[in-house]
Amino acid sequence: MTIRIINKSKNSLPAYETAHAAGMDLRADIEEQVQLKPMERKLIPTGLFIELPEGFEAQIRSRSGLAFKHGIGIVNSPGTIDADYRGEIKVLLINFSTEVFEINNGDRIAQMVVARHETVSWNEVEVLNETTRGEGGFGHTAVK
Numbered sequence: 848m849t850i851r852i853i854n855k856s857k858n859s860l861p862a863y864e865t866a867h868a869a870g871m872d873l874r875a876d877i878e879e880q881v882q883l884k885p886m887e888r889k890l891i892p893t894g895l896f897i898e899l900p901e902g903f904e905a906q907i908r909s910r911s912g913l914a915f916k917h918g919i920g921i922v923n924s925p926g927t928i929d930a931d932y933r934g935e936i937k938v939l940l941i942n943f944s945t946e947v948f949e950i951n952n953g954d955r956i957a958q959m960v961v962a963r964h965e966t967v968s969w970n971e972v973e974v975l976n977e978t979t980r981g982e983g984g985f986g987h988t989a990v991k
């Protein structure tokens with residue numbers, strides 16, 4: 848499928864790095880270097896605006912390399928881009944490391960996965976069907 852996109856940045860369009868990659872890397876669109884101090888969070892612009900078809904969303908996910916090497920995560924992970932959003936895609940990065948992390952224009956700061964989603968309506972009832980799990984959760988199945 849193709850998706851309409853406006854690129855106001857000077858970076859190339861997000862692209863799949865390998866043939867069967869799920870995510871396209873997003874690049875920072877910034878005038879000056881951004882520094883993230885330990886535990887600091889900042890909203891990083893991408894200069895990208897997209898028009899997702901109805902029934903699709905885009906997820907903004909962290910890159911494992913940045914997470915592993917530099918402790919960089921996404922606060923609202925995964926970020927959700929709604930199909931009716933026409934604003935700029937932004938990435939809410941956080942620095943979980945003990946060192947300052949520098950972001951320069953064009954750096955690949957996150958990845959975006961486009962996915963289908965359902966739009967549901969509720970069937971409000973008094974009782975839900977029974978299952979083996981029942982109400983157990985949050986470690987319920989852990990070995991004792």
Ligand SMILES: O=c1ccn([C@H]2C[C@H](O)[C@@H](COP(=O)(O)OP(=O)(O)OP(=O)(O)O)O2)c(=O)[nH]1
Nearest residue numbers: 907923925926927928929932935936937938939
């Ligand atoms: O990482 C993100 C998350 C969201 N958005 C944009 C697209 C999304 O469609 C919109 C709203 O996001 P969300 O619903 O997560 O935020 P909210 O706090 O519920 O804001 P709103 O009241 O505008 O829905 O913000 C981004 O650019 N990056």
Ligand SMILES: [Mg+2]
Nearest residue numbers: 927928929932
């Ligand atoms: Mg919302």
